[in-house]
Amino acid sequence: xKVRFGFTCRGQADLALEDFPRLVDDLERLGFxxxxxxxxxxxxPFDPLVGLAHAAARTERLKLGAYLIVPGRNPVRLARALANxxxxxxxxxxxxxxxxxxxxxxxxxxxxxxxxxGALLDEVIPLLRRLWSGEVVDHNGPxxxxxxxxLSPTPVQTPLELWLGGQLPGALRRAGRLGDGWIxxxxxxxxAAEKRRRIEAAAAEAGRGIDPEHFGVxxxxxHGPLPAAAVERLRxxxxxxxxxxxxxxxxxxxxERIDEWLAVxxxxxxxxxxxxxxxxxxxxxxxxxxxxxxxx
Numbered sequence: 001x002k003v004r005f006g007f008t009c010r011g012q013a014d015l016a017l018e019d020f021p022r023l024v025d026d027l028e029r030l031g032f033x034x035x036x037x038x039x040x041x042x043x044x045p046f047d048p049l050v051g052l053a054h055a056a057a058r059t060e061r062l063k064l065g066a067y068l069i070v071p072g073r074n075p076v077r078l079a080r081a082l083a084n085x086x087x088x089x090x091x092x093x094x095x096x097x098x099x100x101x102x103x104x105x106x107x108x109x110x111x112x113x114x115x116x117x118g119a120l121l122d123e124v125i126p127l128l129r130r131l132w133s134g135e136v137v138d139h140n141g142p143x144x145x146x147x148x149x150x151l152s153p154t155p156v157q158t159p160l161e162l163w164l165g166g167q168l169p170g171a172l173r174r175a176g177r178l179g180d181g182w183i184x185x186x187x188x189x190x191x192a193a194e195k196r197r198r199i200e201a202a203a204a205e206a207g208r209g210i211d212p213e214h215f216g217v218x219x220x221x222x223h224g225p226l227p228a229a230a231v232e233r234l235r236x237x238x239x240x241x242x243x244x245x246x247x248x249x250x251x252x253x254x255x256e257r258i259d260e261w262l263a264v265x266x267x268x269x270x271x272x273x274x275x276x277x278x279x280x281x282x283x284x285x286x287x288x289x290x291x292x293x294x295x296x
Contacts, residue, residue: 001213001262001265001267001296002213002267002296003262003267003268003269003294003295003296004033004034004216004267004268004269004295005032005033005269005271005291005292005294005295006032006033006034006035006036006063006065006268006269006270006271007027007032007034007035007036007270007271007272007284007287008035008036008037008038008065008218008270008271008272009023009035009036009037009045009046010038010044010045010272011037011038011044011045011046012043012044012045012046013044013045013276014276015276015280017046019280020046020051020054021054021058022280022281023035023280023284024054024055024058024059024062025058025059026280026281026284026285027062027284028058028059028060028061028062030284030285030288030292031288031292031295032062032284032288032292033062033063033295034062034063034064034065034094034270035052035055035062035063035064035065036065036066036067036094036270037051037052037065037066037067038067039066039067039068039069039098039100040069040100040101040106041069041072041100041101041105041106041109041110042105042106042109048066048067048068049066049068049081049082049085052064052065052066052085052089052093053085053088056085056088056089056092061092062092063092063093063094064085064089064092064093064094065093065094065095065096065270066093066094066095066096067096067098067165068095068096068097068098069098069099069100069110070097070098070099070120070121070124070125071099071100071110071112071116071117071120071121071124072100072109072110072111072112072120073124075124075127075128075131075144076131076146076149076151078124078128079127079128079131079132079151080151082095082128082155082160083132083151083153083154083155083160084153086155086156086157086160087153087154087155087156090156091155091156091157093155093157093160094161094163095160095161095162095163096163096164096165096183097121097124097125097162097163097164098164098165098166099117099118099121099166100117102114116143118170118171118174119142119143120143121174122174122178123141123142123143123144124144125162125178126178127139127141127144127146128162129159129162131149131151132151132154132155132159132160133154134150134151134152134154135150136148136149136150137149137150159180161180161181161214162178162179162180163179163180163181163182163183163214163216164178164179164181164182164183165182165183165184165185166184167184167187167195169198172195172198172199172202173198173202175199175202175210176198176199176200176201176202176203176204176205176206176210177202177203177206177208179199179210180210180211180214181210181211181214181215181216181268182196182199182210182214182215182216183215183216183217183218183268183270184217184218185217185218185220186218186220186234186237186238186246187217188241188245188246189257189260189261189263189264189266190264192215192217192261192264192266193264193265196215196264196265196266212265213267213268214268215265215266215267215268216266216267216268216269216270217261217266217268217269217270218270218272219248219257219258219261219269219270219271219272220246220247220271220272220273220274221247221248221249221254221257221271221272221273221274221287222247222248222249222273222274222275223249223250223251223273223286224249224250225249226243226244226247226249226274226275227274227275229275230243230247230274230275231243234246234247247274251290254290254291255291255294258291258294271287271291
């Protein structure tokens with residue numbers, strides 16, 4: 001099993017936009033596998049396509065991961081932008097396609113109805129793959145129509161994989177039917193293993209399979225006791241669990257938690273600190289020394 005460690009930057013909740021280039025440089029220098037940028041429509045994270053284009057120009061090896069909100073985006077323009085970014089980066093683009101946050105201001109900013117978002121994702125994912133194939137596409141879907149659409153240049157990666165997240169039953173079925181992989185967050189390894197079984201059952205029902213190495217996790221960690229704000233944030237999202245069951249709080253606990261995830265077949269890790277550190281370079285150097293020896 002190939003074990004990989006990426007790192008996610010949550011935008012202005014973590015650091016100023018002007019400090020992002022140094023973060024990218026440190027991740028490349030230290031040997032992390034990837035950087036990941038989440039997306040919100042409104043304030044918060046950096047724009048993932050702008051940020052990753054900048055990172056691509058500064059680096060030669062670091063992979064470039066985006067959580068991209070699909071509903072509300074024109075699929076042809078999205079396909080072209082992602083194909084260009086994959087080609088300009090030499091095939092380093094990684095993608096997790098998401099619906100976006102469910103709160104009213106975010107949904108309104110997407111300019112879609114909340115109830116339509118899942119259907120839009122169902123329509124766009126296969127359409128992106130057809131456009132990236134280089135074939136001439138005719139498409140008559142419930143939301144989008146295309147005639148004689150042909151995209152050039154196409155991505156370097158064949159295929160350019162589309163991973164999914166989500167934990168509700170519909171999201172798990174979608175991951176099985178359409179996804180190339182699955183990465184959840186705020187789950188225990190036991191919970192995730194059960195949801196993985198549902199995804200694999202949905203894939204089998206659809207007559208397809210998912211690479212067994214294409215399962216990963218967003219893993220929040222801490223070097224010591226959790227700050228009160230982080231505890232409160234975790235309790236709001238998972239009131240049924242003790243935050244310590246979700247967040248390892250020492251080097252030893254981090255290794256033990258990674259062992260638990262590996263034991264249930266999850267081998268791709270996107271790491272994020274529970275609270276932003278005062279010194280990002282020092283934080284990444286400590287994390288690299290703690291964990292990158294396990295990257296294979």
